[in-house]
Amino acid sequence: MAQEKKSEFTVSYSSPSNEPFAITNSIPAPSTSSVQDKTTYLSALREAVTSAQDQINKELTDRMEQDKSRATDGNPAAAKGVDEALEEENYGEEVQGED
Template sequence: TLTSSYTSPTNAPFTTAESIPAPPTPLDAASKAKYLAALRASVSSAQDKINRELTARMEEDKKREEAAGLKHTVDDEKEEENYGEEVQGEEE
């Protein structure tokens, strides 16, 4: 089973779980390919669920900030555009 857990001081926690079949034995090339395809599908499904949950929590954070009279300072469009990319001139 592939599991992930999320906790935060300001948002509700969540856990995801994806079943992954045990690799068959003996593991010939065809069996290995089938197992890896199932593993890849499980990981992709988990990523989709995690992304949906995190996006919902980001929206909750924005609403909470707005309700408190705070200005949302993150440019969401820019963040989305640069997601996973190294931005030149940005200090870590």
């Protein structure tokens, strides 16, 4: 019985202020170089990437909430007047046009 070969991709995140995380997905490698096997492999890869994106978004949203919580601890005035949608849209990016 031949062992099934697997391909693997890993995403890792680290930050000085948050816990690191890593996501690893294994995908069966194509058993032959046929178009059908390659198509099946690419379909599985696409699904795995979509799943990883969902996990990454959840993890980063959790970390954004942790950052906001730390920023407002002991400073209730900091929590007032924050546009949550704008904060999430611009999280981790330099915002242009702020004075």
